[in-house]
Amino acid sequence: xxxxxxxxxxxxxxxPQPKGALHRRRVREFxxxxxxxxxxxxxxxxxxxxxxxxxSFASLQFQAKGVQFLWVGLANYQHVLFVDPNxxxxxxxxxxxxxxxxxxxxxxxxxxxxxxxxxLFGTTFFRGLFFLPVVVGSSxxxxxxxxxxxxxxxxxxxxxxxxxxxxxxxxxxxILYVFQGMALxxxxxxxxxLLFLAGLYGVPPTxxxxxxxxxxxxxxxxxxxxxxxxxxxxxxxxxYTLVDSFTNPLLNPVLGYIQSIGLGGSLELGWAxxxxxxxxxxxxxxxxxxxxxxxxxxxxxxxx
Numbered sequence: 486x487x488x489x490x491x492x493x494x495x496x497x498x499x500x501p502q503p504k505g506a507l508h509r510r511r512v513r514e515f516x517x518x519x520x521x522x523x524x525x526x527x528x529x530x531x532x533x534x535x536x537x538x539x540x541s542f543a544s545l546q547f548q549a550k551g552v553q554f555l556w557v558g559l560a561n562y563q564h565v566l567f568v569d570p571n572x573x574x575x576x577x578x579x580x581x582x583x584x585x586x587x588x589x590x591x592x593x594x595x596x597x598x599x600x601x602x603x604x605l606f607g608t609t610f611f612r613g614l615f616f617l618p619v620v621v622g623s624s625x626x627x628x629x630x631x632x633x634x635x636x637x638x639x640x641x642x643x644x645x646x647x648x649x650x651x652x653x654x655x656x657x658x659x660i661l662y663v664f665q666g667m668a669l670x671x672x673x674x675x676x677x678x679l680l681f682l683a684g685l686y687g688v689p690p691t692x693x694x695x696x697x698x699x700x701x702x703x704x705x706x707x708x709x710x711x712x713x714x715x716x717x718x719x720x721x722x723x724x725y726t727l728v729d730s731f732t733n734p735l736l737n738p739v740l741g742y743i744q745s746i747g748l749g750g751s752l753e754l755g756w757a758x759x760x761x762x763x764x765x766x767x768x769x770x771x772x773x774x775x776x777x778x779x780x781x782x783x784x785x786x787x788x789x
Contacts, residue, residue, distance in 0.1 A: 541758030561759035572760055575738040576767075583730040586670060590726050591719070594674045598681035599711075669736070673729065677722045684718030685711070716783040724775060731768045739764055 541562070544555040565572050601611060688711060696706045712719075734740040743764070747757025 537758050538762060540754050541762050543755050545752075545754045547752065557755065561755045562763065564756060565759050565763060569756075569760075571742060572739070575742050576764070579731070579737050579739045582736075583727065586673075586730060587723065587726055589670050590674050590677055591722060593670060594677035594722065595681050595715075595719075597674070597678045598685055599707075601678075601682055602685045673726075677726060680718055680722050680725070681715070684715045688714045713784045716779075717785060720775070720779045720783050724772060727771065727775075728768070731764075 540554075542556060542558060544557045544561075546553045546555060597611075692710045692714065693706060696710050701709065731737060732740070734744065739760075743757050743760050746753050746760065
């Protein structure tokens with residue numbers, strides 16, 4: 486007696502897509518997602534951006550008949566590099582501050598996300614607490630806080646007074662600066678914590694099961710499983726933190742200086758435009774270097 490196997494004629498086995506078709510599908514999805522931004526950029530930002538580039542090569546003279554453009558070529562850029570005594574100093578200050586804050590923010594955000602993923606008591610509360618500065622920390626709110634001296638008041642309370650009296654005013658000033666920097670790092674880590682938390686939930690649990698079967702310790706599992714799987718998120722968080730640091734007008738002295746030159750009493754728009762474009766090219770170069778470096782150090786699951 487032979488057993489017969491009945492098959493469903495309507496059942497179809499979906500063949501895996503070739504690599505070229507998968508790449509084209511991802512390109513279409515990327516184009517669809519970025520299309521609204523492209524439309525908004527072309528409609529509202531492209532012309533002002535090109536106009537600022539034109540202004541950086543000109544000198545604007547405000548007259549009764551209107552604004553007169555006088556072409557000066559690279560004179561504004563030469564003035565910024567070789568005559569202006571403040572721009573380079575502010576630029577170095579912004580770069581040093583970003584280099585110091587970036588690893589602090591990444592370390593704090595990743596550590597907080599790992600602790601939250603453990604399912605400890607109060608995890609939901611801390612999620613809202615870390616994201617609260619993102620909700621209320623708009624430029625207008627933070628501007629009022631800084632103008633009112635809110636950060637020194639919060640950090641330099643009475644509980645630090647004994648330390649200040651013990652070490653003296655000179656060292657106390659440095660201690661106060663460190664505490665203020667820590668407060669700003671905590672304030673600016675909300676989005677990063679949520680991104681790391683989403684990345685941790687995206688790591689397949691089977692990876693941890695295999696590591697546990699092989700006898701890997703928790704630290705080895707973190708180094709060999711969690712960090713490689715989080716490398717795309719680490720790149721994303723690094724880029725977000727860099728852009729946020731380089732474009733924050735309240736914490737970045739370069740942007741404040743550019744605004745004071747272009748929109749202050751002097752109204753040197755050509756000078757300010759040259760500084761803005763030089764600063765933009767520097768930030769763009771940093772991002773390009775990060776993307777080039779990430780090609781060999783970022784692991785994307787499913788590609789290999």
